[in-house]
Amino acid sequence: MDNHEYETLNGDDNFELNDLSEIKPNISKSKNETGTVFSSIITLSNTLLGSGMLAMPAAFASSGLYMGILNIAIFGGGALYGLWLLTRCATYTGRNSSFFSLSMITFPNASIFFDLAISIKCFGVSVSYLIIVGDLMPIVTIGLFPSVPMNSVLLTREFWITVSVLLIIPLAFMRKLDSMRHTSFISLLAILYLFFIVIYYYFIPFRTNEVQLRRDLSKDTVPELNPSYPVNPKVENFIFSMNFFKNLPIFVFAFTCHQNILSVYNEMKDNSQKNVNKVISSSIVFGMILYWVVGIYGYLTFGDQTESNVISMYPASSYIILFGQLSMVIMVMLSYPLQMFPCRLSLDKVFYNLKRILNFNNEGRSLINPTETSYMTANPSNHSEPMSDKKFFFMTLSILVCSYVLACSVKTLGIVLSIVGATGSTMICYILPGILYYKLETENNHMAHRKNNRTVYTALFMFIIGIVLMVVCLLSIFLFD
Incomplete structure (x- = not known):
């Protein structure tokens, strides 16, 4: 597929969605696109790396x-x-x-479910970050x-989750994703440090010191202070069991x-496909x-x-490990706003759709009955008004409070990542990209000659794989736990 064939005239207010005949550079002169x-690679990489890296071993x-x-x-490769x-x-x-805008021109009736899946995924990741801090x-x-006494509040996970949420608040209220590019760079440094620790302590085994011995004595009172030690660890090349599908x-x-x-696409100064390809390929390969x-x-x-x-399994026998654990805490705290941004945006669209449906006005009826409005004549910009300050504040605060309560209640990181991965992640990675692309390609009048294009059917196959993956993994998680 020719990368230039789809370039649209983003700055033209009169541009029609199905008019792909004009090809112009996608370079913005607006101060909003910085x-x-x-910086886009840094932002996307920081979104990519986080609690998933800690759970990879x-x-x-x-x-x-x-x-x-x-x-x-x-x-x-599938994510790419x-x-x-x-x-x-x-x-x-x-x-x-x-x-939301893509669903409005493809599946208006299902747009609420698309954004709901995104918000669930992002909210779940936010909760996992707070669990890591705890x-x-x-x-x-x-x-x-x-x-420090073993019964001190300083050794409770709830105390540190509370502190982290208070520190996150200023970053969570940022309105632009690119504003996080500097903190994202700091987070990536923490990731690289974890990279160093895992390699270093594979070749140089850690030893138990008096601090760890003291923590072992507190096993019954403060179990979270006791990392697991490898006693004759067993390594296998291939494992096929229900745990395979659960994880x-x-x-x-x-x-x-x-x-x-x-x-990221919206905020890039030059979001031509060539530059966007550099961003996504560099982030995934990294x-x-x-x-x-x-x-x-x-x-x-x-x-x-x-x-x-994995980082919690290393004992605090040296400042190298302590600094690495602290770096992970800083990393997830700085990454939290990167999940807050899409979660808040998607929830706003969910509430918008609910309001339209409940009011039964003309626009609401078109959401219930998408045949009233052709997807190619729908204007998604009508549904993209900036969020009011009041709504922005209360929605951000609600996400912070709910993630805080859930993080204090759930103590197992793995189960959170598995459920979120099987639902929201599968939906965003495979199901939505596949079905949205297939719909847009096959129903665009100007692209009728492309209906047999391999990419179209590959996208449909990706959609099917996503559905199968979601069903199998969820059944494994809930039926064979």
Whole structure:
């Protein structure tokens, strides 16, 4: 497919969605579009890397060494293709692109479900970030301050989750995704440090010191302060069991950054397909390399005893580990707003659709009966008004409070990642890109001659694979837990 064939005239207010005959550079002169190729790669990579990286060794432990390596290649390639499909779809709506605007010109009746899936996924990731803080900070605290009493509030996960939410608030209220490019760079440095720790302590085994011995004595009172140790860890090359399907969504989850690709596309100064391809390919390849290294060396270190948060398994026997654990805390706190942005935007569209349907006005009726309005004559910009300050405030606050409550209630990171990966991640990575691209390509009058294009049917196949993956993984999680 020719990368230039779909370029749209984003700055022309009179441009029609099905008019693809005019091809002009997609360069914005607006002050609202500040993203460069480099800053966009940083933002997307930081969205990609996070709690999935901490859980990757556990995913290897459920699938085996060689199968884990293969899974990263397969799901990384699938994520890359899904990102490419979404950017191709984005050329139909220009810089107003969102899952909502695309669904309004394809499946208006289902748009509420599309955005609901995105909001669930992003909310689940936000919760996982807070769980990581609650897991690691008590370990860091006792490592830095061995004299802290075991019954101190400083060693409770709820205390540190509360502190992290308070620190996150200023970042969570930022309105532009590209505003996070500097904090995203800091987060990536923390990821690289984890990369170093996993390799270093594979070749140089850690030892128990007096701090760890003291933590072992507190096993019954403060169990989260006791990392697991590899006692004769067993490493297998291929594993086929129900745990394989239960943890398979972690691989999907690990490569899910699709919720932010349309925002990145909108905010890039030059969002030509050539530049967008650089962003998505660089981010995915970078993520694959890190996942391979962390997954392989983490699994080889802990074997079949690997837990869902690998960094919490390393004892605080040195400041190298302590700093790495603290870096992970900083990383997830800085990454939290990257999930807040699409979650808030998608929830806004969900409420918009609910209001339209309940009011039964003309626009609402068109959502219930999409045949009243042709998808190619629908104008998604009518539904893309900026969020009011009041709505922005209360929606952000609600997400913060709800994620805080859930993080304090759920203590297992792995189950959160598996459920989110099987539902929201599968929907965003495979189901939506595939069906949206297929619909736009096959029903555009100017593209009738392309209906037999291989890409169209590959997109449809991707949609089917996503449905099958979601059903199989959810059944494995809930029926064989």
